[in-house]
Amino acid sequence: MQTIPCFRMRNTLIGVVFVMVVSARPALAGETVQWRKDYNAARKEAAEKGKPLFLDFGTEECFHCRRLDQTTFKDSGIVDLLNDRFIPVKVDANREPALTQALKIQAYPTLIMAGSDGKILGVIEGYMEASRLNEHLQRAMAVATPDWMARDFNEASKAISANDYAKAITLLKSICEDGKDRPVQGKSKQLLNELEQQANQKRIQVKDLIDRGQATQAMEQLTEVVRKFPGTKAAEDSSKQIASLTAKSTIREAARDQRANELLAMAKEEYRKEKFHRCVESCETILGTFSDSPEAREATLILRDIQANPDRLAKAAEELADQTAQMYTRLAEAWIQKGKIDEAALCYEKIMKLAPNTLQAQNASMKLAQMKRKTPTVPVQFQKP
Numbered sequence: 326m327q328t329i330p331c332f333r334m335r336n337t338l339i340g341v342v343f344v345m346v347v348s349a350r351p352a353l354a355g356e357t358v359q360w361r362k363d364y365n366a367a368r369k370e371a372a373e374k375g376k377p378l379f380l381d382f383g384t385e386e387c388f389h390c391r392r393l394d395q396t397t398f399k400d401s402g403i404v405d406l407l408n409d410r411f412i413p414v415k416v417d418a419n420r421e422p423a424l425t426q427a428l429k430i431q432a433y434p435t436l437i438m439a440g441s442d443g444k445i446l447g448v449i450e451g452y453m454e455a456s457r458l459n460e461h462l463q464r465a466m467a468v469a470t471p472d473w474m475a476r477d478f479n480e481a482s483k484a485i486s487a488n489d490y491a492k493a494i495t496l497l498k499s500i501c502e503d504g505k506d507r508p509v510q511g512k513s514k515q516l517l518n519e520l521e522q523q524a525n526q527k528r529i530q531v532k533d534l535i536d537r538g539q540a541t542q543a544m545e546q547l548t549e550v551v552r553k554f555p556g557t558k559a560a561e562d563s564s565k566q567i568a569s570l571t572a573k574s575t576i577r578e579a580a581r582d583q584r585a586n587e588l589l590a591m592a593k594e595e596y597r598k599e600k601f602h603r604c605v606e607s608c609e610t611i612l613g614t615f616s617d618s619p620e621a622r623e624a625t626l627i628l629r630d631i632q633a634n635p636d637r638l639a640k641a642a643e644e645l646a647d648q649t650a651q652m653y654t655r656l657a658e659a660w661i662q663k664g665k666i667d668e669a670a671l672c673y674e675k676i677m678k679l680a681p682n683t684l685q686a687q688n689a690s691m692k693l694a695q696m697k698r699k700t701p702t703v704p705v706q707f708q709k710p
Contacts, residue, residue, distance in 0.1 A: 356404050360415040364424060371412040371441035375478055375509040377465060379411040380437040382425060384418050387433040389452040400455035406462055410475075411438075438465035442511070473662060474500050474509050481516065490520055494556045524550050524559035531566065544570055544580050585615040589623055601631050601641035602648075650680040657692070670696055 360381075361367040371378050381398075383390030397403055407413045418425040418433060428437065438447040438461065446465040449458070477496040484493035497513040497520075527550050534543040547570070550563040571580055592607035608624040615621050631637045657672035673689035680686050 356401060358398050358404055358407050358413050360413050362415065364414055364416065364421070367412050367414045368441075368443065372512075374412070375441055375475065375512050376410060376412050377441060377446060378437075378439045378443075379407055379413045379462070380416055380439070381414070381434060382416045382418050382428075382430050382437070383434040390434045392452055393434055397453060397455045397458055402459055403455050403462075406459065410466055411462070412441075436461075438462065440468075441509075473658070478509050478513060481513070485516065485520075488553075490524075490553045491555050494520060494554065498556060520554060521557045521559060524554035524557045524563075528559045528563050528566075531563075535570075540570065541579055541583070581615065582618070585611060585618045585620040588615075589620040592624060592627055596627060596631075599637075599640060600644060601637045602644035605631060605641060646680050647683070647685070650676045650683070650685045653679070654685065654689070657689075666696055 361370070364380075367378060370376075381390075381393070383393075398407075416424060418430065428435075432450045434451065436449040436453070436458075437445060439445050446468050447461050449461060453461075477500055481493040481496040481500075484490070484496065494517065497517050500513040501510050501517070527546060531543045531546050534540075534546060544567065547563040547567045551560045551567070554560045588607050588611050592604050592611070595601070595604035595607060605628065608628045611618070611624040612621050612628075631641065653672045653676050657669040657676075660666070660669035660672065670693060673693050676689040677686045
């Protein structure tokens, strides 16, 4: 696959996943394609956001260019798709002769879809109706970035902004798993590397704390790295360092008491919020790890209180069922990504039995209905009109 704008375009284009039928409803007032005018700035924006490019080459005197603007580019489905999933760029061929010649464009309008790295995904010459253009856009998106990758990358970016690095690392690693070289995967690896450096910087600060005799503070710093950056090399090294430090009698008891106290505080807060299943887990952790501590005695009283109350036990069971249903939902999505529809359907059926009359059960029922209605599609190559 070639790269825009330095190489010649290919006539045969790649990949089909599915076709989504676009609504014929015209765009409402104010709904317009958010065209960019600066190609270089658009390339930069596409790389930063992990979105593919959509280039519309035309001229002011081109009849079919104006026809596109008046019909296809005013269709609500096309407007939404281009604004949400692409970086749309309108290029006046007369004003951008170098770019036009580099791409060897010979007819107007010419529409080009390209990945955020510049690799061409599709080329269309001439006028095209909204429904057909929608099909090409869907295929280009499937080649550029699968929907689930775009969704997870967006969620990872939000998690980083919210300082939820653990969630971000899990999502970004999932995106990079298949070993391919999509633009969004390159961006994910870059973000993972930045998080690794941030975690490692915190770990390096521990040496200064230990040199100053601040062992407890050093343990807290290492624990924070493990908690906030799980799955990184820095977190792995921090875990080893924690094990080494806790082996020293001078800080082992202090760290042990602090951890027991933290767990008990967590159990009390979960009890207050009526998160009884989580409260039970925290209490059992205290009893299993710090059985001879004052915190263990308090944890025993909390456990007895929950176990003696049917209403609290019922809430704990509901909470566990909800967590299990969420896990089955993730498992179903993973099966779907691998094309294992039957396995995904079994997961949704389990959710409906496990958590009936819940929103998760309703969503599972809808997913099952969609699977039954869905019919296989036949791959179709891009073609010039």
